[in-house]
Amino acid sequence: MEKFVIDIPQAALTDLAERLRRTRWPDALEGVGWSYGVPLPAVRELAEYWLDGYSWRAHEARLNALPQYTTVIDGQRVHFAHLRSPREDALPLLLTHGWPSTFADFARVAEPLSRDFHLVIPSIPGFAFSGPTSETGWGVRRVAAAWAELMSRLGYTRYGTQGGDFGSLISPEVARLDPDHVVGVHLNALTTLVNDDQAGLSAAEVERAKGVERWHRHYSGYAMIQGTRPQTLAYGLADSPTGQLAWNLDAYASWGQDIGGLSRDDILTNVTIYWLTDTAGSSARLYREGASAWEPPAEPGRTPTAVAVFPGDSSVRRYAEVAHNVVRWSEFTAGGHYAALQAPTLLAEDIRAFFMALSPRSMNSATTGTASSG
Template structure:
């Protein structure tokens, strides 16, 4: 695996031609004829409503300042390194505190290292923060080969931490990043001091589908889970495409910026604060910077391949491990612990009424404090 251990400093520098091309494509968007009566910008029942999407596209074209965001992102030290012939982009913010704990932050889709931009400054006093982009995401492109799934990615992350000089570390994850963290903890328990996962109540839609349901659920609990599974199933179109036909959707995401915008922004509604539009749940600059990163790196298609590889790897989901574990549940529901920790074996469990699937953007102060509390508890 350690075929090229060089760590090369990196700065984001998107060409002006690429920025101009984006604005030109947005200007020439060919919009669909809307269904009569579908003029409510808050009605996401059939996906992202066109009135709201038009607002976002116009902001992206006319008001969003990519250069300002590029400068802000370049304030975080970054590097490239090659593991198993795959280029990895890594944000590495070393703390000035000599006793700081290495902390690996792992994101999933449709996130990026941008997801942690507000969290990093809150952790700098206690942690050396490391954020790799998974294969096919952001600047961890292009894909070097097929077969980059959760297990292989976890091994690459372990190698990256070794190259940075961190023998032992804490790992935090959300979404598929949680799977990477759990895999790391299972395969390298001697290195992972503790794993901290963040989720929201929508995880219950996967109980009885991916994760086993407890045997002793009451009739009312069974009914609640069935409702949540039905809601999750109605939101699973993107998942089936990325699990099985990433090449097909990838063509649209790579050629149409509005297509890429719709594909991601709709998930910030479906997974973020349930009572808000994406722009109410997260800062618009954060949302559009994240979408821009997917657009400029053409990673809409290659990030979808990660889902295909995970689905076809045959590897079962891993959420537990023989290391200290902490969970932060946002938009909490009591059934989450009943389903995911039926034996009450997880030592650190925190529930928040606020937030959703993107807590590092939605509630960075709460998440930072919970990570800090978890690490203090296992010291």
Template sequence: MSDAIRPFTLAIAQEQLDDLQTRLDCTRWPERETVGDWSQGVPIDRLQALVDHWRHHYDWRRCEAMLNGHGQYKTRIDGLDIHFLHIRSPEPDAMPLLLTHGWPGSVIEFHKVIGPLSDPAAHGGNPADAFHLIIPSLPGYGFSDKPTESGWGVERIARAWAELMRRRGYDRYVAQGGDWGSAVTMSLGVQAPPGLAGVHFNMLSIRPDHFSEHPDAQEQAAINALDYFGNVESAYARLQATRPQTIGYALADSPVAQAAWIYEKLRGWSDCDGEPENIFTRDEMLDNIMLYWLPGNGASSARLYWESMASFRPMKIDLPLGYSQFPREIMAPPRHWAEQVFSRIIHWNELDKGGHFAAFEQPVRFVGEVRDCFRMLR
């Protein structure tokens, strides 16, 4: 197997962008919802406003230039070309940091934190906190290859990430993740490959074997959040975990379907007071959506749920571990739940603002958490 790492320049054919415009113009819209809120899904007027911006004001070439400016690469690991950003810090003693996104995210989630993490001195920080950044696209996401066989679950992805870090020549590094990035980073922590010094999460999907007979307020809130997700919020996950191919046809054929599928989660899981535009610009949301639409990743991204939904479970990790609880995260496990499976918690903090897309929503807070956690391992 070749270890070659190849520079990658993103250059989407104009024909693809023209096709998108045609599809947006030919959208067949449903009737409006019968309620006055988001309880039936994305309200038609909100989606039409986003699509109008997409059709008449959005500039993909700007996003393309931004990604190319960061430095993009591909390398073939275990039969798949893996796409990743690699940003070298100007600080020679910077710590290598592996950042993994989730669904419905992409490497776009991290674009606001790349500068402060890699070059803190240029952003009012301490040069001693600098990181070299490696930000891969999950298999079947972004511009990584789509698996053509089953078996690409989070454990296999974690092994691929360890190989990616080895190829980049990093013999000591740390890893961070939320959503599927949390599951992959969790698996990395369990595997503990040579060189991995510690892990940090902004989402932990953990629960004890048995709940307390008399839970305190924090534990009861965590139980309630788990129940709500399981009974209400997880419908999308159940569909993607059981019938990813079926939903994939709609997402591959209709840009409006793909946009709605993601837009609803950007609203529902972020700390935005019910209005996604309070926290994200339309361009930012569409940049992320485009990393699903252009490569046609509706089915392949959903398929990770089919492969690994059961991997969101407590797993014992003995490496140094940090966690940052953002208040609008899907779940909020009490620390004593975590202490049952993690033996070396070095950082645990509950923040006042932010949700599921921590780096995307609250870049300053996210950067502070990552710095505070991994400062202990330098």
């Protein structure tokens, strides 16, 4: 394992600024809002701030406060942050992001969680500093196997997993592949597949179930393209930072439902990471490689699982129990799909409460790891 520090050459930032200045803006219809995609004013305003107001160097320094490392697993470079808790007996906790997020989403929860957990925060292969990938096959199961290997290399014999979005698929898969070592799974932004049996569901659950259909009908275009033609998409995103911004902004703004739910700097930090690492295409491939992971497993996982539901999520407990051994279910009125950014305190508290409620052996005999990753 090697220590890693984010150190982007100034020439790359200069090139980014020049490309932003040369943006050729498309035409746009008046009065249609978000119904045709991201409105021109929303992208233009954020692009102008990216050029003249946003400081990558400030966020680079912020992220470098997290100790980071790289290692090679299954032929792929894997980047990860590793924070050891002051508590030597702390439970190791593996945090996995989704798309269009990066490991940077967890920066705000890292400090409070590291008081009680040893944190391992990797970049999914194909994303950010773990990318790009150079071969096919990096779907959910292969990523999960890499995560189990990473935790083993770090010396962690018992650990928990947590994830949202694609992380909510990868995290329980780690438990299925490594059941003797994973003590619990915590999920947010979990999409539960709807079936015809809605008898007995609450009004809120029915509404959340309808959200899956609304997503398929109105907002799933990005997933269809990334799941079928990611290479075709990659040419435009690799050549135009404004194109990359618009593509990611459509998801970050919850397709027009919550444009104010994330700060400009949070959005741009992730977009900038994608741009600087040229991983728009390789990260999109996860949708093609991981398509089968959306199907429910033959039987529910056995590892105790907690699900945190934030506004906008489509999680329904009855449907979640088809795939998971759900022992804790929390619903919140604040935050959203990107809970680590939108409601970091609520998310951290729910994670802590779940794992603290597990057996003393899970919390107190969690690690044989050494004090550093190096």
